[in-house]
Amino acid sequence: MEIDLIQFEKKSKNKSSENKKYLQQLKRTDWKKVDDRFHQLHEEVFAETDCLACANCCKTTSPIFYQTDIERAAKALRIKPGELVEQYLKIDSDRDYVLKKSPCAFLEADNRCIIYEARPKACREYPHTNRKKMTQILDLTYQNTLVCPAVLEMVERMKARS
Numbered sequence: 001m002e003i004d005l006i007q008f009e010k011k012s013k014n015k016s017s018e019n020k021k022y023l024q025q026l027k028r029t030d031w032k033k034v035d036d037r038f039h040q041l042h043e044e045v046f047a048e049t050d051c052l053a054c055a056n057c058c059k060t061t062s063p064i065f066y067q068t069d070i071e072r073a074a075k076a077l078r079i080k081p082g083e084l085v086e087q088y089l090k091i092d093s094d095r096d097y098v099l100k101k102s103p104c105a106f107l108e109a110d111n112r113c114i115i116y117e118a119r120p121k122a123c124r125e126y127p128h129t130n131r132k133k134m135t136q137i138l139d140l141t142y143q144n145t146l147v148c149p150a151v152l153e154m155v156e157r158m159k160a161r162s
Contacts, residue, residue, distance in 0.1 A: 003054040008149045011055075019145050019155050023138040029117035031135040041154040042129045049150045055103075055111035057147055062099035063122030065089055070097065073106075127151045 026034055065073070065080075072086040088105050089097045099105065106115045113119055127144045128137055129151060144151040 003050075003056075003149050005054065005056055006057070006118075008152065012146045012149075012152050015152070015156070016146065017114065018157075019152075020142050021154070022159055023142045024154065025107045026137050029135065031133050035074075035132060037158055038129050038134045038154065041157055043155070045150045045153050049153075052111045053102040054149060055107060055125055057123075057144055058111070059115065062104070063120045063126070063148055065097040065099075065120050065122075065147045069120035069122075072117050072118040073120065076115045129154055 016018060053138065063069075070081045070084055070089070074081040075086065079087075081101065088100060090100045092098045104113075106113050106119075113123075125131070127148045127150065128140060129144075131137065141151065141155070145155050146152075
């Protein structure tokens with residue numbers, strides 16, 4: 001799937017209220033059916049998607065860094081965990097460690113991650129569309145339709161097949 005981030009942003013904003021309403025309605029659906037649909041579409045859409053052609057998640061959002069993430073990333077960078085925190089992270093309003101700025105400091109010009117093998121758990125799991133009990137995270141899924149072209153595509157296909 002070729003990714004034009006300017007077109008994606010326009011489309012995601014245009015579909016925003018429709019998608020929010022649709023995902024709210026899914027909360028009242030049997031969670032197993034919702035999981036089945038999302039998991040099938042997750043496989044289908046990511047088979048067609050090259051995340052390296054996009055990296056919008058890395059350019060616009062920040063994962064939460066838990067202590068184990070900090071230690072793993074620091075080891076990969078050959079620095080002390082305290083140095084990683086001081087150089088790259090801040091504490092947000094929820095008292096979580098997040099990146100000081102976007103795009104991610106570990107994102108290279110070719111959209112590759114210099115700490116990919118040691119990336120935070122939140123990055124490993126993003127965009128969370130293959131999790132169990134998707135009905136519990138549909139608000140997050142809605143937010144991800146505004147960040148990830150693959151998530152927007154999944155929701156659009158889901159609506160078309162309803």
